[in-house]
Structure formats: structure tokens, C-alpha cells
Amino acid sequence: MSAFELNPNLYDADVKQEPIRAGFGRGLKAAGEQNDQIVGLCADLTESTRMQEFAEAFPERFIEMGVAEQNLVTVASGLARAGKIPFTSSYAAFSPGRNWEQIRTTIALNEQPVKIIGSHAGVSVGPDGATHQMLEDLALMRVLPNLVVIAPGDSIEAEKATKLIAENGKTSYLRLAREKTPIFSTENSPFEIGKAYVLREGHDITLLGTGTMTYQLLVAAKKLEEWGIQAEVVHVPTIKPLDEETVLASVRKTGRALTAEEAQAAAGFGGAIAELLGEKLPTPLKRVGMKDRFGESGAPNELIKHFGLDGESIAKTAQEFINQVPRYHQGF
Amino acid sequence: MSGQLTITQLQQKANDVRKDIINMLVAAGSGHSAGPLDLADIMTALYFDIMKLDPQNPDWEGRDVFFLSNGHCVPVQYAVMAERGFFPVEELQTLRKFGSRLQGHPERLRLPGLENTSGPLGSGLSQAAGYAYSLQYLDDAKHRWVYAVTSDGEHDEGNFWEAAMFAGKYKLSQLIVYVDRNNIQIDGPTEEIMPLEDLRGKWESFGWHVQEINGHNMESIIDAAGMARAITNRPSVIIAHTIPGKGVDFMEYDYHWHGSPPNKDQAKTAIEKLRTLDGKIVGEHQ
Numbered sequence: 001m002s003a004f005e006l007n008p009n010l011y012d013a014d015v016k017q018e019p020i021r022a023g024f025g026r027g028l029k030a031a032g033e034q035n036d037q038i039v040g041l042c043a044d045l046t047e048s049t050r051m052q053e054f055a056e057a058f059p060e061r062f063i064e065m066g067v068a069e070q071n072l073v074t075v076a077s078g079l080a081r082a083g084k085i086p087f088t089s090s091y092a093a094f095s096p097g098r099n100w101e102q103i104r105t106t107i108a109l110n111e112q113p114v115k116i117i118g119s120h121a122g123v124s125v126g127p128d129g130a131t132h133q134m135l136e137d138l139a140l141m142r143v144l145p146n147l148v149v150i151a152p153g154d155s156i157e158a159e160k161a162t163k164l165i166a167e168n169g170k171t172s173y174l175r176l177a178r179e180k181t182p183i184f185s186t187e188n189s190p191f192e193i194g195k196a197y198v199l200r201e202g203h204d205i206t207l208l209g210t211g212t213m214t215y216q217l218l219v220a221a222k223k224l225e226e227w228g229i230q231a232e233v234v235h236v237p238t239i240k241p242l243d244e245e246t247v248l249a250s251v252r253k254t255g256r257a258l259t260a261e262e263a264q265a266a267a268g269f270g271g272a273i274a275e276l277l278g279e280k281l282p283t284p285l286k287r288v289g290m291k292d293r294f295g296e297s298g299a300p301n302e303l304i305k306h307f308g309l310d311g312e313s314i315a316k317t318a319q320e321f322i323n324q325v326p327r328y329h330q331g332f
Numbered sequence: 333m334s335g336q337l338t339i340t341q342l343q344q345k346a347n348d349v350r351k352d353i354i355n356m357l358v359a360a361g362s363g364h365s366a367g368p369l370d371l372a373d374i375m376t377a378l379y380f381d382i383m384k385l386d387p388q389n390p391d392w393e394g395r396d397v398f399f400l401s402n403g404h405c406v407p408v409q410y411a412v413m414a415e416r417g418f419f420p421v422e423e424l425q426t427l428r429k430f431g432s433r434l435q436g437h438p439e440r441l442r443l444p445g446l447e448n449t450s451g452p453l454g455s456g457l458s459q460a461a462g463y464a465y466s467l468q469y470l471d472d473a474k475h476r477w478v479y480a481v482t483s484d485g486e487h488d489e490g491n492f493w494e495a496a497m498f499a500g501k502y503k504l505s506q507l508i509v510y511v512d513r514n515n516i517q518i519d520g521p522t523e524e525i526m527p528l529e530d531l532r533g534k535w536e537s538f539g540w541h542v543q544e545i546n547g548h549n550m551e552s553i554i555d556a557a558g559m560a561r562a563i564t565n566r567p568s569v570i571i572a573h574t575i576p577g578k579g580v581d582f583m584e585y586d587y588h589w590h591g592s593p594p595n596k597d598q599a600k601t602a603i604e605k606l607r608t609l610d611g612k613i614v615g616e617h618q
Binding site: 079080083102111 | 397399439440441447448449450451452454455458459460461462463464465466467469470471490491494495497498501
């Protein structure tokens with residue numbers, strides 16, 4: 001059933017890793033080669049958001065905005081009105097963290113195809129601490145009408161997603177992470193905006209992941225298998241529009257769901273799944289993510305583990321959850 | 333396409349626009365009075381003389397582009413657009429009503445001819461700057477201009493100064509901004525709420541060419557645009573000193589009218605005063 005080609009070395013100790021933002025850098029340069037209407041704008045973080053490759057290839061289409069995130073997106077709105085396809089990049093804590101109203105009014109309500117790239121999202125930013133660990137962006141962006149919201153799972157997907165939003169004609173938010181993330185997909189894996197993918201089949205529980213958490217769910221599923229639990233892993237890179245069909249089909253089969261995101265568990269990806277299941281298929285649901293608190297300084301892996309976001313912790317959470325709740329909706 | 337009306341005709345047109353505004357606001361029962369009235373002369377000059385535009389083809393590729401940054405003053409934009417032939421004058425009566433294209437604050441997607449969606453202050457200048465950047469650096473369109481109107485109160489916004497710094501850095505010489513310097517904002521006089529002076533000095537220090545004019549003098553408004561277009565190495569700001577509520581004596585200078593419409597009796601008096609002032613307004617501008 002699953003047409004998704006997984007990296008055959010996925011479970012190797014030396015699985016290839018790369019920051020998700022690196023895929024964005026490649027994708028934007030490639031998109032820029034295809035379409036001369038693409039313009040890059042950055043708020044003084046050109047190298048670290050990986051807009052550098054585009055800026056070097058197309059200096060005449062790169063605009064240095066300085067540390068001014070509100071101006072970043074509103075100038076982009078004006079450029080879009082002039083027929084351009086603007087990509088704006090900064091850290092997610094600042095864009096959309098600081099400039100949300102400008103995005104709402106001048107881009108979303110105004111339906112301009114500005115691409116908002118929020119890098120360094122999640123606690124895996126690490127030592128920079130809570131101020132820079134953006135956890136609320138998924139909630140902030142998915143609540144806006146007219147938006148596309150994508151959290152790619154690895155750098156290969158980020159490259160594909162970047163090329164696709166360059167041509168989708170819509171306001172789009174792309175969430176990127178700073179740290180190296182294991183690559184679970186391949187160049188041949190499918191990636192479409194608005195599609196979720198079954199990465200691993202099972203019948204005891206559906207593990208739904210987005211962004212960096214999908215790899216952790218694959219690790220969790222392997223661990224659960226050792227414990228005799230068959231988990232189905234569904235990767236949901238597009239949070240909006242949500243692929244309801246794929247999610248519901250899996251949950252209908254397993255009767256239990258767990259979501260995982262490197263963000264607040266409330267109102268973001270887990271919130272989206274809770275809304276869907278609550279309305280269309282009431283099902284016991286466990287949300288893994290940040291539990292109504294901010295992050296703190298630490299090594300990325302240390303923080304991921306501390307907050308229960310690593311594969312092994314998620315496996316334990318899933319096991320406890322399965323032991324606690326029946327397949328509530330079976331027989332619907 | 334422009335320059336077809338005499339100064340006297342433009343002044344009379346501005347007076348028609350003021351009457352339209354009063355009638356619209358009464359019909360709507362809510363909205364802002366002072367700003368739209370004091371912008372009537374500038375907006376009439378822009379739409380009837382200064383800007384290249386085609387009401388029958390609002391997205392005409394050769395047009396000059398207008399961004400209203402202080403979206404709450406949109407009644408004056410709707411009025412000049414209707415008078416200019418973008419849509420029927422009768423439609424002005426639908427302002428702020430359900431189903432109307434004339435939303436309480438302007439929405440680009442609702443009405444052909446609007447270039448942006450605005451209301452929350454401080455962002456329109458950035459959008460105008462983005463468009464001007466495209467014309468100057470990406471499109472090689474030296475024959476087109478971007479005009480923006482901003483309030484003085486919105487200078488309080490940080491985003492506004494980010495835009496000013498950006499336009500200064502990139503020397504966006506095809507960007508021309510009129511500041512409606514009427515000295516009031518919702519809570520009171522600007523110099524009490526959040527002082528803006530030395531306003532000229534602030535703009536100059538951001539790398540802009542600055543002019544100061546009487547914002548009710550039609551010739552000054554038009555001449556300032558000509559001077560701004562002749563400046564090729566900097567963006568231009570025209571600080572237009574205006575009288576809030578201009579043309580309706582009981583509204584003039586009174587900040588309480590910033591965010592309020594007149595009631596029916598007040599509107600009747602206002603229209604009568606505008607009518608009886610017809611000759612006087614023309615006179616004082618000559």
C-alpha cells in the first residue's frame with residue numbers, strides 16, 4: 001500500500017543527517033533558476049537561514065532587509081503586488097513570531113503569494129534558549145485563512161517543498177530546523193503539498209508526525225515492534241491543508257492516535273488532528289509536544305530527550321497510552 | 333489622462349468629494365471624519381491630476397500605483413475613485429454595509445483599483461516601498477511612480493520607520509509619500525500623545541528629500557509632486573500641513589472627530605457649510 005520509498009539506511013547508526021534548512025537553500029536556488037520572478041528577502045540571517053546560495057547566484061534578486069521582520073514581510077507584500085514571488089527568511093521566533101499581524105493583514109487577507117520561511121524552529125535550536133526556540137508558529141500560521149503550512153521532515157523534503165511553494169501561487173509558510181536531522185526519505189519519495197504519507201504500516205496505533213518528529217516516530221515504531229506493538233507511522237508534512245483522508249483511513253484502522261511535533265502540543269499540529277478526529281472520528285488521542293511551557297538552553301539532543309520528544313520516549317508514551325485506553329471507536 | 337482640470341475645477345471637485353464623504357459617513361453610521369475630509373484636496377489632486385491611471389482598466393500596466401497606508405481614511409479614496417469613474421457614485425452609499433465592495437477598511441480583493449489591504453497602521457509605506465523597489469531595480473520601469481498617503485499618527489509605529497530606513501537605503505526615487513500632518517490622533521494632539529517633531533529632521537536623517545506644503549493648496553500639492561519626481565537619488569516625502577476636518581467648521585481642529593461620523597443633523601449643517609463655503613474655499617486657495 002505504501003508507495004513511500006524510505007531511506008534504506010534509515011535505522012543505521014550512521015544514517016545520513018543534514019539540517020532541514022539546507023534543503024531549502026538548494027530548493028530556492030533551483031527555483032530561482034526556473035523562475036526569474038522569484039525574489040529573496042532576508043532579515044540579517046542570510047547564511048544561517050540558507051538563503052545565501054540564492055543570494056550569491058542571483059544578487060540582483062536578493063534584498064537585504066536588516067533586522068526588521070515587520071518590514072521584511074510588508075515589503076514582500078508590495079513586491080508580490082508588483083508581480084514578484086517573494087521568499088522571506090528569518091528565524092521562526094521573529095517571522096512569524098514578531099510580524100504576525102503584518103502577515104495577517106498585508107499577505108493573508110490580501111492574498112499575496114509571499115513565502116514565509118521560518119528557520120530554527122523548535123527546541124532543537126538548543127543553547128540559544130527559550131527566546132529563540134519557536135514553538136507557537138504552527139498554531140499562529142495554521143489559524144490564518146488562505147495559508148499553506150508545511151513542516152518538511154528532512155532536507156530532501158524541504159528542497160521539494162521549496163520548489164513547490166515557489167509555483168503554488170499561494171501564501172505559504174515553511175518551517176525549518178537548525179540541527180542536523182536524519183534523512184528518512186529519498187529523492188524518489190513522493191511529495192505533494194496537502195498529502196500525508198504512510199511510512200510504516202501497523203494496526204495498534206497511528207503515530208502522526210510532522211517536521212523533525214517524523215524520524216523520531218519511525219524510531220519509536222521500531223522500538224514498539226520489539227515490544228510487540230504494531231504502530232502505523234503517518235508523515236504529515238502539510239499541516240494546512242490537512243490530508244484528512246489519509247489520516248482518517250489510518251486512524252479508522254488502528255483506533256488510537258498519537259501526534260508528535262517539536263512545538264506546543266496545543267493548537268498546532270496536534271490541535272489540527274484533535275479537531276479533525278473530534279469532528280469526524282472521535283478517537284483516543286495522545287499529543288506529544290511541548291506541554292504549555294517554554295524551552296530552555298541545552299544541547300539539542302539533550303533537550304529533545306528532556307522534553308520526551310525522542311523516539312524512545314515517544315515509544316514509552318505510546319505504550320502507556322495503549323495500555324490505558326481501548327480502541328474507542330471500533331465498531332463505528 | 334491627467335492635467336485636464338483647471339485648479340479651480342480641482343478645488344470644486346475636492347469640495348464634491350467632501351460632500352460625498354459626509355453623505356457616506358452618515359449613511360454608514362460609523363467611520364472616521366477628520367482625516368478623510370482633510371485629505372480631500374491631496375486625494376483629488378492625485379486621482380485627477382498627478383497620477384497616470386485608467387479608471388476603465390484599473391490594473392493597466394503603465395499606471396502609477398497608489399497605496400493608502402492609513403486605511404481608516406479610505407472614505408476619501410472611495411469618493412475620489414467614484415468621482416473619477418472607477419465605479420458609480422451611488423455605490424458610495426454602501427460604505428461599511430454588508431455585501432459592499434466598500435469595506436470599512438480597504439481590501440484589495442473586494443474593489444478593483446485598490447492596490448493593498450490596510451487598516452492596521454504602519455505597514456502601507458512598506459508595501460509602497462516594496463512596489464517601488466520592484467519598479468526601480470527589478471522591472472526597469474522608470475516611467476512609473478508609487479504614491480503613498482500616510483497619517484502623522486502612524487509615525488508612532490515601528491514598522492513605519494523600518495520602511496523609511498529601507499527606502500532611504502535603496503534610494504527609492506520613484507516613491508513619493510504625502511504625510512497628512514493634521515496634528516491629531518484618536519487620543520488627542522500628536523504632540524501630546526507621542527511627539528513627532530522635529531518631523532522634517534527625522535525624515536531628512538533617514539535619507540529622504542523633504543518638502544513641506546499647505547495640504548489644502550491645490551497648486552502646492554501638484555507642484556510638490558513634480559518636484560518629487562525630479563529628485564532622482566532619494567525617496568520623497570511631502571509633509572502636507574492640513575486642518576483636520578477641513579471644510580466643516582465645527583469639525584476643524586477637533587480630534588474628537590478623528591474616529592466619529594456626524595449624525596444626520598450635523599451632516600446637514602456640514603453639507604450646508606460646505607455649500608456656502610464653496611466660494612470661500614476657492615478664494616482662500618488662490
